[in-house]
Amino acid sequence: MFRIIKYSLLTVAYLLMFDISALADDIPPIDCMIEPNAIVELSSPVAGVIETLLVDRSDDVKKGQIIGTLNSDIERVAVKTSKERLKLINIENKRAKDLYRDRVITLSDKDKSDNEKKLLELDLQNAEALLDKRKIRSPIDGQVITRYSNPGEFVETEPILKLAQLDPLKIEVVSPISNFGKIIKGMKARIIPEFGVYEDLYAKVIIVDKVIDAASGTFGIRLELENKNYMIPGGLKCKVKFMPYKVPQAFDKKENFEPIVVINTNKIKTPKTKKITKHEEIKVISSGNELLVCASMGPYKKISTVKTLIKKLKHNMFKNNFRIEEKIENRYQINGSIFATYSKTNSEIKAMKVAGVTDVSIVKYKGKYRISLGLYSKKTSAIIRLKSLQAMNYPVSIDVIKKKVKKYWLDMVYVPRSGEQINLLVAKKYQNPCESYIKSNLIM
Structure with a gap:
């Protein structure tokens, strides 16, 4: 038999972290x-x-x-001289190797030619280094x-x-x-x-x-x-x-995560890998008391990201739930002047780029051409962009566009010791505390 008891962070803070x-x-x-x-x-x-x-x-x-x-006239001449000397010694060295192969000269003569070549290569490196200085x-x-x-x-x-x-x-x-x-x-x-x-x-x-x-x-x-x-x-x-600021001691998670304490009242063996049904309680993997953490990973833009995450974390999770969230979000479009012809619009954009304005494009608008200066998901970013363009005396405005977006989530329950592995696979910005209804669904 297992009893599941939830405590607030204030109750179990001394178990999980030193709060300063x-x-x-x-x-x-x-x-x-x-x-x-x-x-x-x-x-x-x-x-x-x-x-x-x-x-x-x-x-x-x-x-x-x-x-x-x-001024490096002397150094450039020195480099050129070294290259010409090296070119000549390469020819002589090749001839010396041929003569040695035909047993016309001794090994000592060939070694002398090889040594002269190496010295001239070093001279060239020195001349190039002086030029680089x-x-x-x-x-x-x-x-x-x-x-x-x-x-x-x-x-x-x-x-x-x-x-x-x-x-x-x-x-x-x-x-x-x-x-x-x-x-x-x-x-x-x-x-x-x-x-x-x-x-x-x-x-x-x-x-x-x-x-x-x-x-x-x-x-x-x-x-x-x-x-x-x-x-x-x-x-x-x-x-x-x-x-x-909080200094984590037991595990490195966001400060508003609420742990779930699962108390094992009977000694039983660790169950083998098995899908937990909604009627089963969350079992611990060892005897004694075990802390569990509920977290929502997301939101992700692609469903494939969540599927990959499930595969990588399957051995770290007691239970998980895949969730799709649909909502309407605002996008903020920065718009500039409208022109009757494409050529006039393009000329204006070229002038703006010369002035240092980036992220500029042309869009069709009611049979004419309008300058677009960026689409932003954050209103503050759009306002900063708007003010910077207004400071340059460009006639610009913001249009709010409603867009339906899908976000994908992975809700999961895990033990604190898995936190290190999870931190390696999931960026901090995607780690969120569970909502109450999500937590209830995962532990029922």
Whole structure:
């Protein structure tokens, strides 16, 4: 006989995880500074006269990109000379091998020819390396802040460019000592810049100083903030609000998962693989008490994804249920100007692309041609796109489109020790707690 007892997280929290979320609740917002992750004053690896500088202030650069060169006439001649010498020695070496095969020269003469060839190959590699040193490459992905030099100037060790790494950004915080122990590595925080409208900025704590500044009674904290497309500038003052955080102990699942405790009142053997009917209770796989977790994996766009997941997780699940969810969702279409002819529409699109506008296409509209500037599933993303285009003085609007979509779910019950395997197969964003009615169906 088995009895199934459900407990709230408050009741079994001490069994499953150490909850430190309360620690962050009483931390008031703290002043902070948004800074580039790294500042690099780039100089040339060798002294010389600058021949070209391919970037200027505010230009984006990629790691390894050639952003300038020094005059390298002598080095290019050295490479060409080494290649010609190597070409000649290759001919002589081939002749020496033929003569040795015909026993005209000794082995010592052939080895000498082989050695001369290897030395000239090394000379060529050295010449090419010296030529390559005349190229100035960016050591980071980032943006040019300052350009110190210009073509024609002689440089030695002084910097030529100043670069900033803007993705990710780092956020430096000086916190009162009263918060020590409440803020830990891995904790998330909301960032509120002093200027600009930025929604949903969340950073992650990556460094918490272990040494307190006795004079000021403070300690340092560093957070990391993603900054795709460099939308957020460095140098902004901000406020940081730390969010609750849970440290899992028994298993790594979302904090609002409610465990189901299955108590085995009789000693019975573990059943072999068998499909559980709706009238059977969920059996444990070993004697004693066993914790079970109910989770809904999804939503997935393709049914094949769920079927594949069922196959991979079949040995980790006590019971599962495949579910299809149909609903009407809003899509947000950004529309631009309407033109009578295709050629005029195409000309406008070309001008927009030159201005830096991407994701532009032409659609037919009531016998005419309209510029389409993207279809978005999130309203916030559509509004950001709309405002950016309006700032460039483009006449744009948003149309709401109703679309019927199907989403596929896998509801399942499993033991906590299977959590590690499940985390490997299912991304965190697809792991959700079970609704009450789903949980009831799975355990009845």
